[in-house]
Every structure is written in structure tokens, then in C-alpha cells.
Amino acid sequence: MTDLPRIAGPMAQAMTVQQVAEVLGVNPEAIKKHVRELYPDLMRTGVATYLDERQVTEIKGRMIPTTRVVGAVTSLEIAEMTLKVIAYHKDEADRLRRELAVAQPKIESAEALAKCETAMSITEAAKHFGLHPKLEVFPYLRARGYLTRDDLPTQSAIDAGYLALRQNVDRFGEPHPQAVVLTWQLENWRAHVVHGIKRWEREGVAS
Numbered sequence: 001m002t003d004l005p006r007i008a009g010p011m012a013q014a015m016t017v018q019q020v021a022e023v024l025g026v027n028p029e030a031i032k033k034h035v036r037e038l039y040p041d042l043m044r045t046g047v048a049t050y051l052d053e054r055q056v057t058e059i060k061g062r063m064i065p066t067t068r069v070v071g072a073v074t075s076l077e078i079a080e081m082t083l084k085v086i087a088y089h090k091d092e093a094d095r096l097r098r099e100l101a102v103a104q105p106k107i108e109s110a111e112a113l114a115k116c117e118t119a120m121s122i123t124e125a126a127k128h129f130g131l132h133p134k135l136e137v138f139p140y141l142r143a144r145g146y147l148t149r150d151d152l153p154t155q156s157a158i159d160a161g162y163l164a165l166r167q168n169v170d171r172f173g174e175p176h177p178q179a180v181v182l183t184w185q186l187e188n189w190r191a192h193v194v195h196g197i198k199r200w201e202r203e204g205v206a207s
Helices: 017-024 028-038 053-062 067-071 075-114 122-128 133-143 155-160 185-206
Strands: 119-121 164-169 175-182
Touching: 017 028, 017 053, 028 053, 119 122, 122 133, 122 175, 122 185, 133 185, 175 185
Parallel strands: none
Antiparallel strands: 119 175, 164 175
């Protein structure tokens, strides 16, 4: 847009009807017609009519587009378009963050399991969730009846999908059973065991 005339007071950023018509490439009467419709109290006989950027933008939006009219973009329109672009990217960023938050637990589980094939020990599972194995996880599992005195999974732990029993064989061929957490059981830990431990600790402190 051409530089606006310097006018003192609240109309310091304004254009006359003639200037608006020149910028938009239309007859001044066309501008006056829209001014009368949109701002009936603005025009007075013998007094110059000034339009601010908001008014010019509204008038331009109501006119039949021509090459010059479409090309004449006020700074107000640029600001509005900029805000729309910023809002779009913000919404898109928020959406991606929400999707990442949903996917993050599965990503973490996949990364952890990639390091330990299809199962991990209770100690490894505890560390994966930021829990202390000896001070938090093992005491909780024993208190809830999920581990025997030999730290092997009980039937209730197996049925609940929290633990599994794996038979290891040493170099002498002797079997050594071990409680492990399988691939699919990590999500059960995240959804139930981890929250259960935190609640159990709060109850223990409260008591």
C-alpha cells in the first residue's frame, strides 16, 4: 500500500476515499458506495472522509475482485494472514505432541525390548520404569502375592499378565527357573504395576 498521509490525532494512519480508489484501481464512487453502506455516519458534505486500515480491508473484501484490487494487500491483511499461519503451525505442533505422547510409551518399550530380546528380568523392568528394584518393586510384588519367597512368579502374577516363568539351563545342564517380564507384559506394568507401586508407597507413608 502507498504510504498513508500523516494526520495528527486518532486518524494518524488513514487514507482518503480518493487515495483508496487509486490504490485499489477503482472509481472513487465505488468506494463511496461501500462507505455509505458500511459506515453511513462517516461521510459528511464538504468534509474529507478518511478510512483506516480496518475499514479499507472491509471495503476491499466486499468489492468484485480485479487484478489490482486482489493485489492491493493492506498491512492489516498481512497481519491477519500471518496470525492464521502461526495458529495453523501451533495447532499442527500441538497435534504432533499429542500423538508423540501417546506413542512414547510404546516407543520406550520397543527400545527396551530391543536390548533384551523378548523378555527382561524384574530388575531390568524396574529400571526401565525408573523404579528401585530392591526398595520398591520386589517388596511390592511380594506383598501383593506376585512373587514367592524364592522370587518366582505366582500363578496370580502369571494370570494377571505381570510376570512369566522362564527356565534357564546352566552349562552343566541344570535348570534354573527365573521370573521375567515378557514383551507384551510391559504395557501391563505401565498401566497397573507402576501405578500400584506408587499408590502402595503413598499408603505406606500415610500409615
